[in-house]
Amino acid sequence: xxxxxxxxxxxxxxxxxxxxxxxxxxxxxxxxxxxxxxxxxxxxxxxxxxxxxxxxxxxxxxxxxxxxxxxxxxxxxxxxxxxxxxxxxxxxxxxxxxxxxxxxxxxxxxxxxxxxxxxxxxxxxxxxxxxxxxxxxxxxxxxxxxxxxxxxxxxxxxxxxxxxxxxxxxxxxxxxxxxxxxxxxxxxxxxxxxxxxxxxxxxxxxxxxxxxxxxxxxxxxxxxxxxxxxxxxxxxxxxxxxxxxxxxxxxxxxxxxxxxxxxxxxxxxx
Numbered sequence: 001x002x003x004x005x006x007x008x009x010x011x012x013x014x015x016x017x018x019x020x021x022x023x024x025x026x027x028x029x030x031x032x033x034x035x036x037x038x039x040x041x042x043x044x045x046x047x048x049x050x051x052x053x054x055x056x057x058x059x060x061x062x063x064x065x066x067x068x069x070x071x072x073x074x075x076x077x078x079x080x081x082x083x084x085x086x087x088x089x090x091x092x093x094x095x096x097x098x099x100x101x102x103x104x105x106x107x108x109x110x111x112x113x114x115x116x117x118x119x120x121x122x123x124x125x126x127x128x129x130x131x132x133x134x135x136x137x138x139x140x141x142x143x144x145x146x147x148x149x150x151x152x153x154x155x156x157x158x159x160x161x162x163x164x165x166x167x168x169x170x171x172x173x174x175x176x177x178x179x180x181x182x183x184x185x186x187x188x189x190x191x192x193x194x195x196x197x198x199x200x201x202x203x204x205x206x207x208x209x210x211x212x213x214x215x216x217x218x219x220x221x222x223x224x225x226x227x228x229x230x231x232x233x234x235x236x237x238x239x240x241x242x243x244x245x246x247x248x249x250x251x252x253x254x255x256x257x258x259x260x261x262x263x264x265x266x267x268x269x270x
Contacts, residue, residue, distance in 0.1 A: 028253035029103070032068045032133045036111065039063060043123040049115065056125040061105045068133035070103045077101065080246070102139070104250045107132040138255040144169050146229045147202075151262040155223075156269035160211040163262075166202040167229055171258075173197060174228040174236055175205070176245050179221060183240045186212065186225065194233055216266035223266055229258040 039060025043052035058081035062074055080101065112128040150163035165173060172194055175186040188194045191210050197203050206212055214223065226245065234252060238244040249259060 028138050028256065029134050029136045032135055033130075034064050034067055034133060035130045037064045037067065037129050037131065038126065039129070040124070040126045042118060043125075045122075047123070049123060049125070052123050052125045053113065053127065056127045057108065057110070057129065060127055060129045061108070061131070064105055064129070064131050064133050065103060068103065068135050070133070070135060073101065101250060102254070103133055103135045104247070105131050105133055134251070136253050138253050141255040144171075144229070144231065144255070144258055146171065146227070146258055146260065148227050148260045148262070151225065151264060153264050155214045155264060155266045157214070157216050157266060158269075159214055159266075161214050161225075162204065162206070162212070163225075163227075164202050164204050165197060165227065165229075167197050167199055167258075169199045169231070171197050171199075171229040171231060172233045173203075173205075174230065174234075176226040176228075176236075176240075178224045178226065178242055178245070183242050183245060185236060185240055194235075196233075197229075214266045216268065218268070220265050220267045222263065224261060224263045227260040227262070229260075231256045 037060050039056045039058065039062075041052050041055035041059055043049075043055070058078075061081060062077055065074070065077060107130075109130040110127055111130055112126075114126040116124050116126075118124050145168045147166040148163060151161070155161060173187055177184045177186045187205060187207075192206060192208050195207075226249075228249060230252065234256075236245075236248055238248060249257065
């Protein structure tokens with residue numbers, strides 16, 4: 001991913017992150033501390049101990065969500081945890097996870113871990129954890145949405161990407177670019193600062209005289225742009241990784257955000 005800024009001469013510049021050290025302090029959720037939550041997993045023939053351990057922890061997370069009163073859409077949580085473990089972000093962002101999930105799990109402390117084999121010779125791991133469940137007090141706001149257009153299915157290497165956004169309510173925009181190898185903050189950036197998008201108004205991006213240049217060193221490389229509309233100007237201040245981006249999104253109450261996802265390939269233009 002490259003950013004071109006238009007001046008009297010065209011300069012190739014690398015995006016630097018302008019980190020704003022503030023955090024969302026809303027009270028649209030409550031934190032529930034839980035202790036001694038058990039999770040069990042049995043591995044397949046090709047699975048490592050570490051993989052089975054992660055599956056057991058994920059099952060403990062799901063049990064914690066149940067104990068916190070978040071019974072609905074447990075399958076969405078399973079899909080989320082699976083994608084986190086495998087870095088299969090395509091599956092996550094192609095699903096309806098972001099609209100279904102009503103909470104998240106953090107501050108996991110493993111209190112006990114037991115390894116054994118089943119009578120069939122499969123590896124079995126049992127974990128006991130303490131954790132904190134964030135339970136949202138709100139659900140998605142169906143009146144808060146956005147029309148996003150302009151993405152193509154294919155781009156040539158070094159081609160510029162453009163898109164437009166039209167929110168149904170006043171909103172702030174955050175956009176991320178995720179590939180199989182890297183993740184970037186697309187907007188805001190060093191040249192484009194955050195601003196409020198007025199409702200029912202169409203905005204082009206890039207918003208300034210720069211270009212979003214897509215690159216690929218492979219014959220074909222999958223990219224995905226995640227567009228997040230926010231009611232409040234909530235900064236992203238973490239290291240830019242796929243997992244951190246999803247955690248940041250899930251820490252925002254569902255009625256405060258809209259998430260749109262667009263996948264495409266960047267191909268060599270031989």
